[in-house]
Amino acid sequence: MAKNKFYVVWKGLNPGIYDNWAECKAQVDGQEGAKYKSFENREEAAKAFEAGYTHYLKTAFSPKAVARLAPEAPIGNPINESLAVDAACSGNPGDMEYRGVYTATGQEIFHIGPLKEGTNNVGEFLALVHGLALLQQKGSDLPIYSDSRNAISWVKKKKCKTLLARKPINEPIFDLIERAEKWLNTHTYTTRILKWETSVWGRSRRISEGNEVKVIKIISYICPIYRIQAYEDRFRRKTDYA
Numbered sequence: 001m002a003k004n005k006f007y008v009v010w011k012g013l014n015p016g017i018y019d020n021w022a023e024c025k026a027q028v029d030g031q032e033g034a035k036y037k038s039f040e041n042r043e044e045a046a047k048a049f050e051a052g053y054t055h056y057l058k059t060a061f062s063p064k065a066v067a068r069l070a071p072e073a074p075i076g077n078p079i080n081e082s083l084a085v086d087a088a089c090s091g092n093p094g095d096m097e098y099r100g101v102y103t104a105t106g107q108e109i110f111h112i113g114p115l116k117e118g119t120n121n122v123g124e125f126l127a128l129v130h131g132l133a134l135l136q137q138k139g140s141d142l143p144i145y146s147d148s149r150n151a152i153s154w155v156k157k158k159k160c161k162t163l164l165a166r167k168p169i170n171e172p173i174f175d176l177i178e179r180a181e182k183w184l185n186t187h188t189y190t191t192r193i194l195k196w197e198t199s200v201w202g203r204s205r206r207i208s209e210g211n212e213v214k215v216i217k218i219i220s221y222i223c224p225i226y227r228i229q230a231y232e233d234r235f236r237r238k239t240d241y242a
Contacts, residue, residue: 006045010053011035013121013163014092017045030161032153078201080104082194084145085131087123093164096120096173098127100134103145110134117170122177124148125160128193129180136189147196155193158184 007024009015012034018024019042028034035053039045048056078084080103087098097113110130113123128151131144146152154160160177164170 005038005040006042007036007038008045008049009034009036010049010056013119015049017042017049026163029163032149078103078145078196079143079194082143082145083109083131083135084196085124085127086147087120087127089118089120089123090114093117093119093170096123098123098130100127100131100144112176115170115173115176117164117167118173119162119164121148121150122160122162122164122173124151125154125162126173126176126180128152128155129183132189132191132193133183133187135191136187141191143192143194145194145196147198149195152193152195155184 004019005021007018007021009018009024009027012027012031014027016027018027021038024036024038028036037048037056039048082103083100084103085098085100087096089096095114095116096118097111097115099111100109101107102109112126112130124146125148128144128146128148132155134140135142135144158181160181162177164173166174
């Protein structure tokens with residue numbers, strides 16, 4: 001009889017330790033840069049998970065393999081004249097919201113949610129598409145930052161590759177996903193999408209702290225994306241995916 005293995009997911013939908021491949025696969029499928037490995041027993045898996053992926057590589061592989069983790073060049077400062085988008089979710093799934101801010105000042109440009117039964121990855125994707133649509137509509141050449149490699153990958157593929165189950169309670173979120181995918185498939189854009197380097201710049205102007213969603217006052221105009229009030233300071237007019 002084959003011995004059961006234990007699987008560590010360091011980077012994926014839900015990092016953790018899994019006792020079967022099916023559950024592990026569900027966490028890493030379609031996740032860009034997913035990091036995971038099987039172990040012979042739970043004790044080894046627990047030690048590897050607690051130590052972290054980088055430490056595991058240092059102890060298990062050659063220096064050459066570890067060197068590939070190092071950045072190719074020093075990372076400078078973020079571009080102040082830009083839009084930075086972000087999402088937060090209290091639970092997975094849970095109440096999800098997203099927003100965009102003007103990087104130089106932290107001034108909130110738009111804010112959607114909270115919406116029921118969403119995930120952080122979905123919020124990051126929607127925030128990025130919302131930002132792209134808004135900047136294009138306003139004729140702005142500002143670049144846009146996201147700290148989510150998943151969201152950036154999904155936008156490039158024009159598909160939200162979420163495993164989130166569709167339910168009546170989160171139908172509004174799936175309506176937004178469909179609108180976002182439609183926009184991506186019917187529009188072209190020249191906006192530069194840049195990675196927010198959280199490890200260097202910190203979690204600048206995040207919506208959330210820990211797992212608690214900070215509810216930010218939503219004012220100003222009605223956003224026709226989903227008829228939800230949102231704030232648009234720098235651009236002042238409506239935006240829509242459609």
